[in-house]
Amino acid sequence: MTLQALIIEDDLAVQSFLQTLLQSQNFHLQSTGSGQTGLQILSSQTFDLVLLDLGLADLDGQQVLQQLRQWTAVPVIVISARGKEQDKIQALDAGANDYITKPFSAGELLARIRAALRQHQGTVQTLQFGNVLIDPVQRQISKGGVPLHLTKTEYDILMLLLRHAGNVLTHNQILRQVWGEMYQGRPEYVRVHVATLRQKIEDNPATPQFIKTEAGVGYRFNSQ
Amino acid sequence: MTLQALIIEDDLAVQSFLQTLLQSQNFHLQSTGSGQTGLQILSSQTFDLVLLDLGLADLDGQQVLQQLRQWTAVPVIVISARGKEQDKIQALDAGANDYITKPFSAGELLARIRAALRQHQGTVQTLQFGNVLIDPVQRQISKGGVPLHLTKTEYDILMLLLRHAGNVLTHNQILRQVWGEMYQGRPEYVRVHVATLRQKIEDNPATPQFIKTEAGVGYRFNSQ
């Protein structure tokens, strides 16, 4: 499983440095120099990590942070040329997970990224729910001790929902991550496969306990 | 609710500085200058936060970190005089949540503590009014601890009003943001959905405390 990262940074030199660095760690990347665009991307896709420069041209990084925290808990590491105490406090209180000042070393940034991912996954990711057990290494799932077979699509949907357990994922977010960009606007794909998935993992597929429907929005994995 | 913090720091001047700082934030404190003792305390009590100096006399802070991470996920912020990259990477990879180098400012430390606590609790920015709690990240609402279900339209209206809490939003402003441009001049849409929303979130829907009507203008969310 490759992790998705978004880089919001308008200094192209730094952007390309970050890209090289993260690519070497097998991140799947997207980059933008604009805060507005960054927010748009974040609202339509899910990410495992965001690197955010505070000094953007169009929109203050601080505002980007405040906005995105209204709907996502994705780990955000703020990168900034400003080392002033007030900037750090503001960013951290606006929901940044960490704050690192330019110039920084590649090793330290990577270590802080690992720490942020670890903390985030520790709180969210569960590989067990009800009597269903998931072994992500073996890609193996069992229910009540009985192994079950999920197709690739079903497995991808389940892991995506699980990775964002508790949150609603829109049809388009699911489509983008599981099928790809060009499937936007085809919610019926998601419905059919969520139905088959429920048949396999729910005790009573007609009244699902785990994969909940949010009418008009999408699906949510119920972490309770 | 007072939070429990443990300070492991052998420089008494720094220790007393940290104590004063955390006490001012209503932390309940315990301190030790020894790594061994620190581990013992941690094994017999639960804490919400650990501040750990790397440069201890008896046991390397690094070792303390490795040991305690074998059984607890308590947020640990490492405080160190060593600013070397290798030290930071080691500590973060050994399970530190954050790493801050002396000298540091009180404000920054407190902000990093808040960030660490927030991440650990999986806590997101929750909005609250009366006994209604909103988790905008999970798109989840509860009233008096009981989860309640809002339709997409109701949720959108509520978030819009909340975003502009205290200000009046005209019918047309609400229509534009929730329904779209072509619904201008249909205040009855807003009325019906505000009514159902009040039924769900107000203690007494007939005399609303939160969503106030501004006759002839629109609605206002009462932030008091």
Next chain:
DNA sequence: CAAAAATCTTAATACAATCTTGATAACCCC
């Protein structure tokens, strides 16, 4: 390489949630 199996796509249907609409009653300010 061809046959078989598995999986996905698509469309159709039944069903459920939500919204729209209009009617009626209540409110409120002059």
Next chain:
DNA sequence: GGGGTTATCAAGATTGTATTAAGATTTTTG
């Protein structure tokens, strides 16, 4: 009290969802 505004309700319309199955496609197997 009257005109304008608002609240409430519920039936009907609309939109969104679950489920099924047939055919298309891909993958696996012999």
